[in-house]
Amino acid sequence: xxxxxxxxxxxxxxxxxxxxxxxxxxxxxxxxxxxxxxxxxxxxxxxxxxxxxxxxxxxxxxxxxxxxxxxxxxxxxxxxxxxxxxxxxxxxxxxxxxxxxxxxxxxxxx
Amino acid sequence: xxxxxxxxxxxxxxxxxxxxxxxxxxxxxxxxxxxxxxxxxxxxxxxxxxxxxxxxxxxxxxxxxxxxxxxxxxxxxxxxxxxxxxxxxxxxxxxxxxxxxxxxxxxxxxxxxxxx
Numbered sequence: 001x002x003x004x005x006x007x008x009x010x011x012x013x014x015x016x017x018x019x020x021x022x023x024x025x026x027x028x029x030x031x032x033x034x035x036x037x038x039x040x041x042x043x044x045x046x047x048x049x050x051x052x053x054x055x056x057x058x059x060x061x062x063x064x065x066x067x068x069x070x071x072x073x074x075x076x077x078x079x080x081x082x083x084x085x086x087x088x089x090x091x092x093x094x095x096x097x098x099x100x101x102x103x104x105x106x107x108x109x110x
Numbered sequence: 111x112x113x114x115x116x117x118x119x120x121x122x123x124x125x126x127x128x129x130x131x132x133x134x135x136x137x138x139x140x141x142x143x144x145x146x147x148x149x150x151x152x153x154x155x156x157x158x159x160x161x162x163x164x165x166x167x168x169x170x171x172x173x174x175x176x177x178x179x180x181x182x183x184x185x186x187x188x189x190x191x192x193x194x195x196x197x198x199x200x201x202x203x204x205x206x207x208x209x210x211x212x213x214x215x216x217x218x219x220x221x222x223x224x225x226x
Contacts, residue, residue, distance in 0.1 A: 033215075042203055042217040043154070087153055095159070096142065096207060098215055103153035 002026050004090055004101035011107045016078050020104045022071045022088035030093035034062050034073045037085045037103075046073065046086075075106075083108045112138050114206050116218025123194055123225055131189045131221045133204035139184040140206035144215075145177075148201040160187040194225040 003025040012018040024032070031050040035043035047055055049064035049071060061074040073086055088101040113136040123129050133143060141162045146154040158179050159167040166179035176198075178190040187206075191198055204218040 040201070040220070040222065042220050045214065048214075085153075089154075097156060097159060098144065098205065099156060100146075100154040105151070 002090065002092070002099045004088060004099060006086075006088060006101045006104045008102065009105045009107070011109060012075075012078050014078055014080060014108055014110050017074065017076050018078060018106065020073045020075070020086050020088075020106065022073070022101050024069050024071070024088070024090050024101070026069075026090050026092065026099070028093035028095075029066065029090060030096075031091045032062075032064055032071050033089045033091070033098065034060075034071075035087045035089065037087060039085075043087060078108050080108050080110065082106065112136075112206075112214070112216040114140075114204060114216045114218040116204055116221060118221060119219060120222045121224070123223070125195055125225055126193055128190055128192045129194055129223060131191075131202055131204075131223075133187050133189075133206070133218045135185045135206050135216075138206075140187070141184060143181060143187040143204050143206045145179060145187075145189050146203045146205070148203065148220075154203065157189075162187075191223065194223070196225045199223055199225045 005023050033048050034046040037043040047062035054063045059076045064071045085103045085105050087103045089098045115134045117132050143160040145157045148154050156169050157172045160179045160181040162181045162184050168174045181187040203220045205215045
């Protein structure tokens with residue numbers, strides 16, 4: 001089965017850096033995705049990791065350690081518009097299903 | 111880029127009626143689509159995998175007779191919520207794999223279902 005955990009809520013200050021962690025236990029791993037979702041909208045793609053290491057894309061970076069079943073999303077220079085839910089999702093190797101974690105609601109304060 | 115069109119975006123229906131939600135891949139063929147539901151302040155929960163030309167595969171705990179999925183063509187999958195009840199009120203989202211060689215998934219814009 002799949003078990004994907006994230007902190008439920010986080011708060012941070014505008015301009016700061018925040019790290020959102022994701023731990024997973026899956027039977028067949030084939031990549032980890034991070035998505036941003038604003039209330040009432042569809043998720044939007046942020047990053048994808050399939051190999052260990054750090055992927056950097058502008059203000060957002062994502063890290064993966066397959067041996068530890070661990071990933072994090074790093075958001076730098078936080079802006080008010082970054083207030084949203086952040087979802088990590090793991091793709092199953094055998095079925096191609098994308099299974100989502102519990103999600104983290106991030107609130108950025110001025 | 112790839113686009114998945116989902117309709118309707120919002121629907122209100124009476125208890126006991128059925129509601130159909132459509133997802134169309136506009137510029138690519140989607141042999142597989144996934145259907146999710148999302149309750150307020152919760153994450154996306156996978157309901158079923160929709161395969162073109164064959165029966166859908168449902169996740170454990172999802173009633174296949176209540177949530178009918180049809181994937182009759184390579185560009186259209188539908189989810190019908192039958193005999194809807196207030197507890198079926200939720201946000202329903204579909205997604206499709208863009209291409210076997212592309213790791214990405216494209217999401218529809220979601221349907222807010224309210225059953226009164």
